Amino acid sequence: MHFGPHLLLAALEGLVTSAVLALTALGLSLVFGVMRIVNVAHGEFFMLGAVLAWAISTAISGHPAIGFVAALVIAPLFVGLVAFLAEWLVLRRLNYNPESTIVATIGMLYIIQQLALTFYGPEARPVEPPFSYRILLPWFGYSGYKLSVVAASAILLVITWLVLTRTKIGLIMRATQYDRETAQAFGIPVERVYAGVFAVGAMLAAIAAVLIVPISQAHYLMGQDPLLLSFIVVIIGGLGSLRGTVVAAVLIGLSDGIISMFFSPTLAKIIATLVVAMVLVFRPQGLFGTAPR
Amino acid sequence: MADKNGFFDLSKTTLSRRTALKGIAAGAGLALAPGFVRYSQAQSSAPIRIGFQSHRTGIGAAYGRWYEKTSAAAVKAINDAGGIGGRKVELVIEDDGTDPARGAEVVNKFAKQHKTDIVFGTLFSHVVIGSAPAAGENKIPYFVVSEGHHVASTKLNRYVFQPGITDVKSQIQSMAPWIAANAGKKVTQIFPDFAFGYDHRDYLPPALKAQGADVIAQIAIPPTESSFTKYFPQIPAETEVIYHVMVGPAVLTFVKELGEFYGSQRPQLFGFMDSLEATDINSPGLEFLDGSHFWEGSPRYAQPDDSAAQKAYRAAVGIDDNGAAVGDPKDVSTASHMFGCWETLYVVKKAMEDAGYKGPEDRAKLVEATEALKEFAEGPEHPQGPKTFNGKIHQCFGIQNISKVEGGKLKVVHKTKIEDGLYEPEGDYTKQAL
Numbered sequence: 001m002h003f004g005p006h007l008l009l010a011a012l013e014g015l016v017t018s019a020v021l022a023l024t025a026l027g028l029s030l031v032f033g034v035m036r037i038v039n040v041a042h043g044e045f046f047m048l049g050a051v052l053a054w055a056i057s058t059a060i061s062g063h064p065a066i067g068f069v070a071a072l073v074i075a076p077l078f079v080g081l082v083a084f085l086a087e088w089l090v091l092r093r094l095n096y097n098p099e100s101t102i103v104a105t106i107g108m109l110y111i112i113q114q115l116a117l118t119f120y121g122p123e124a125r126p127v128e129p130p131f132s133y134r135i136l137l138p139w140f141g142y143s144g145y146k147l148s149v150v151a152a153s154a155i156l157l158v159i160t161w162l163v164l165t166r167t168k169i170g171l172i173m174r175a176t177q178y179d180r181e182t183a184q185a186f187g188i189p190v191e192r193v194y195a196g197v198f199a200v201g202a203m204l205a206a207i208a209a210v211l212i213v214p215i216s217q218a219h220y221l222m223g224q225d226p227l228l229l230s231f232i233v234v235i236i237g238g239l240g241s242l243r244g245t246v247v248a249a250v251l252i253g254l255s256d257g258i259i260s261m262f263f264s265p266t267l268a269k270i271i272a273t274l275v276v277a278m279v280l281v282f283r284p285q286g287l288f289g290t291a292p293r
Numbered sequence: 294m295a296d297k298n299g300f301f302d303l304s305k306t307t308l309s310r311r312t313a314l315k316g317i318a319a320g321a322g323l324a325l326a327p328g329f330v331r332y333s334q335a336q337s338s339a340p341i342r343i344g345f346q347s348h349r350t351g352i353g354a355a356y357g358r359w360y361e362k363t364s365a366a367a368v369k370a371i372n373d374a375g376g377i378g379g380r381k382v383e384l385v386i387e388d389d390g391t392d393p394a395r396g397a398e399v400v401n402k403f404a405k406q407h408k409t410d411i412v413f414g415t416l417f418s419h420v421v422i423g424s425a426p427a428a429g430e431n432k433i434p435y436f437v438v439s440e441g442h443h444v445a446s447t448k449l450n451r452y453v454f455q456p457g458i459t460d461v462k463s464q465i466q467s468m469a470p471w472i473a474a475n476a477g478k479k480v481t482q483i484f485p486d487f488a489f490g491y492d493h494r495d496y497l498p499p500a501l502k503a504q505g506a507d508v509i510a511q512i513a514i515p516p517t518e519s520s521f522t523k524y525f526p527q528i529p530a531e532t533e534v535i536y537h538v539m540v541g542p543a544v545l546t547f548v549k550e551l552g553e554f555y556g557s558q559r560p561q562l563f564g565f566m567d568s569l570e571a572t573d574i575n576s577p578g579l580e581f582l583d584g585s586h587f588w589e590g591s592p593r594y595a596q597p598d599d600s601a602a603q604k605a606y607r608a609a610v611g612i613d614d615n616g617a618a619v620g621d622p623k624d625v626s627t628a629s630h631m632f633g634c635w636e637t638l639y640v641v642k643k644a645m646e647d648a649g650y651k652g653p654e655d656r657a658k659l660v661e662a663t664e665a666l667k668e669f670a671e672g673p674e675h676p677q678g679p680k681t682f683n684g685k686i687h688q689c690f691g692i693q694n695i696s697k698v699e700g701g702k703l704k705v706v707h708k709t710k711i712e713d714g715l716y717e718p719e720g721d722y723t724k725q726a727l
Contacts, residue, residue: 006526013523064577114350122354126545128577134553140525143553216519216546221352225519261523265515 005139006261014257015250016146016215019153020208022249024226025233026160026242027204033240034177034197037091037101041108042205043227044116045083049075049206050218051116054125065130068214076206082112083202087195096194109223116220129214149211156207157246164242173197177240232272236279238289248287340383341376341645343368343638344403344412346424351391352516353417355571356627360414360438361386363631366609367638370673377642378650385409393423400424404431410653411641414634415439418488425449432727434659436641438633440464440567440590442492445688447720451727454663454687457637458590458630459680461492463714464693466500468588471695471707473504476561476586477533480506483524484538486513493538493565508536519543522550528560538565545576552581566590566629566696573617573625575701582698586706589694590629591677592616594702606635606676615702632677639674640666640682640689657727663687664723681711685721690714 028042052075057067086108094100133144164170175183176193184190205226216222233252237244252272259268279286345364348357368382376382385407389396396415403409404427411434415421418441425443428435429450436454437444442462444455472480482497484490490513498508512527521543528535539547547568551559562585574582574593592599593616595607610631611619618624640663648655648662664684671679680691690711696703 009526010523013520017520117350117354122350122358123571124355124543124545126549126576126578134556136556141553141556142522143550215549216543220354222519225517257523261526265518265523 002139005137007258008137009140009142010258010261011254012142012146012257013261014254015150016253017256018250018253019150020212021226021229021233021253022157022246023153023208023211024205025230025237025245025249026157027201027208028230029234029237029240029242029245030204031198031201032234034173035091035096035194036098037096037198038098038105039198039201040102040105040227041086041112042105042201042230043223043225044109044112045079045202045223046205046209046226047116047218047220047223048082048112049079049209050127050213050222051120051220052078052206053210053213054127054218055120057127064128068127068130068210071127072207072210075210076203079206080199080203084195084199087198091198092191092194113220113223120218120220122220124217124219126217127213143215145214149215152211153208156204160204161242169196229272232276234286235276236287238286241286241288244286244288338380340381341378341650342383342385342407342409343641344400344407344409345384345386345414346389346396346399346403346412346420347386347414348391348416348420349386349388351389353391353420356416356630357388357391359571359627359631360416360634362626363610363634364414364638366611367635370609371638371642377645382638382642389415389420389424391417391420393419396420396424397427400427400433400435401431404428404433408653409433410650410656411436411659413437413637413641416630418443418492421453422449422488425453428452432656433653434656434663436637438630438637440630440633441489442496443488445683445686445719447686447718447722451660451722451725456640456663456666456669456682456687456689457635458633458689459691459693459714460688461489462496462716463688463690464588465493465496466716467693467709467713468695469497469500469506470504470713471709472534472536472563473501473506476563478506479529479531479533480508480536481510481512481528481532481534481560482508482536482538483512483514483528485516487516489567490538493536497536514539519546520550521547522554525551525554532560534561534563535559536563537568539568544568545572545578548581549578552578555581562586564588566593570627570629571625573623574698574703585698587696587698587703588629589696589703589705591632592694592696592703592705593626593628594704596705600671600676602671602673602676605673606632610635636669636675636677636680640669643674660727679711681715683718685723686718687722 024046028039031037031039053071056071056074060067060070090104091101094104129145135142135144172188172193175188176190180190233245233248237248256268259271347361348354364384368384372381387399387402389399400412403412412428413436415437416439418439421437421439422443429452432452434452438457439455440458440461442460443449444453445460480501484493494511501508510527510529512524514524564587566587566589595614612626613619616626616628644659644663644666648658650659666682668682669675669680678692680689682689692711693709694705695707697706
């Protein structure tokens with residue numbers, strides 16, 4: 001294959017990775033930004049979304065698109081509910097202490113993962129894409145669904161941005177992020193904001209998972225990679241910065257796609273990790289982050 | 294440090310005659326108690342305990358579940374027929390998380406804590422390689438059902454055996470003539486980037502060369518990869534056959550993306566069933582495999598010429614004509630590998646009875662008795678087919694199936710012969726000390 005089409009394929013693959021990564025990392029970043037909690041169980045909310053998508057789409061017969069749309073609505077809501085309960089039952093009792101919550105979310109990670117293994121099983125199960133259109137390029141074929149994932153992700157990112165910057169809920173969230181105590185003094189119900197943010201963060205991961213599950217299957221261990229990559233993205237972009245998260249996700253996704261196609265996937269991971277190390281050394285707050293108060 | 298209270302001064306602790314007599318009486322009473330009587334008979338009637346190192350969690354979990362089902366069925370059949378040497382057989386299961394480090398811990402646990410007679414049942418090659426030294430150190434026989442070439446390479450130790458499933462090197466050698474004659478001469482290989490994949494990387498090129506065909510590209514894929522399109526441009530345009538071996542949960546993605554990449558104008562495909570074990574061949578996206586060929590250890594779908602033994606085995610394990618669990622068509626088995634558990638347990642039975650095995654003190658005798666085995670006839674104990682066993686390399690050799698995907702099923706189109714897969718031994722375990 002010639003260089004041009006080769007690069008095009010690499011960029012397309014990278015874009016799909018970026019799209020899903022941006023949504024997942026955004027959830028992680030939001031939770032950290034507002035609550036100052038490192039949610040290690042974030043990848044498991046992603047997995048839970050995928051597993052539920054499978055369960056919902058197999059329960060609904062008829063055209064695959066019906067099941068998929070149902071999954072896209074129900075799975076994130078359910079995951080959000082699980083996260084809401086986890087926040088209420090566990091994190092709130094720990095007073096959002098940074099160290100304790102890390103340990104607690106590690107515990108959640110194992111509980112969710114093992115429950116999935118027990119009730120869903122060890123198999124990788126596929127979900128049929130809502131449509132299967134193959135875009136025929138002169139050099140190779142490409143999945144139309146994959147491109148639609150990129151579009152869907154972009155739309156969701158814009159919506160999140162609008163909510164954060166143009167609505168009252170967004171204003172309250174930003175206020176809580178900026179200064180928790182002052183926000184409380186102004187009558188903002190900080191605990192309710194925390195519960196909501198934790199649920200929304202998990203829902204973003206679940207939406208990303210439902211979008212990706214027709215491409216790669218639902219499996220109970222699938223949460224590990226997104227968690228690691230999300231951390232990389234969030235560290236590079238700056239914890240709590242929406243813009244930084246998106247830019248870093250596109251950067252990591254594209255470089256992963258291109259480097260692993262022209263060199264090797266291992267090299268792509270090495271470079272991503274190296275970038276993280278460099279960012280931590282020279283700009284600990286991340287590319288777009290502000291120094292923690 | 295002064296010993297003020299005299300805790301360590303033995304001269305201060307006085308042992309009266311009366312106390313001593315009491316102690317002796319109590320000891321004698323214990324020895325005569327019913328519990329001890331039963332214990333002294335243990336060697337003749339207590340069950341034989343087989344430590345089952347199972348992939349209950351981790352990437353091998355789907356295999357682990359079916360390995361457990363098959364082994365439980367084999368143990369039931371053995372016990373219903375009188376057990377091993379008149380003793381019942383009992384499986385002690387421990388999860389190794391499909392992880393080599395935990396695998397070694399589990400072997401130690403079997404040897405030291407559970408004190409099982411043998412260890413059995415491991416599939417993933419990296420777990421076998423990680424656990425084998427522990428089996429050697431504990432001098433506990435370790436019967437694996439792994440398919441990799443590591444046992445037969447004689448790089449492990451004298452306590453490791455693979456008597457129930459043919460190794461990859463032999464499988465490849467026996468199938469290469471068919472690939473060269475029927476699929477194509479220019480082959481591109483796609484394999485997982487770890488031990489099991491390396492067996493394919495190393496043994497396919499010479500085996501094809503001998504048939505006048507060539508491997509023109511080799512593409513290694515990290516085992517945790519979840520997206521594959523980026524590897525496909527490395528497949529040379531003149532490729533006539535893509536030879537694919539994948540393991541792990543991402544194989545469906547692999548096939549689907551291959552389908553999107555090539556569409557209908559694809560090269561021939563030849564795959565190892567390992568790619569699709571525990572996966573329904575009619576899953577969305579797998580239509581692309583229609584007309585392609587697969588290696589199968591034991592056919593997933595019931596074949597018209599199945600032997601009575603094969604039918605009985607399928608019924609005992611509980612799989613229907615489509616190779617899925619009876620009553621749950623979505624629960625697809627790992628038919629190409631799990632028969633090895635059934636057959637290995639019968640080899641253990643034969644070897645234990647030959648050795649007059651009584652307990653862990655006879656483990657060395659069990660090793661020698663296993664090494665003395667020569668062949669296993671096809672029948673209820675070996676439903677996959679006849680096998681020969683080479684005691685020097687601890688490896689069995691059997692027939693292989695090549696199946697075609699046709700109408701949503703796998704139909705066996707070619708069966709190899711045992712001779713096709715024989716090779717010169719690379720070493721001799723029997724020269725190692727016991």
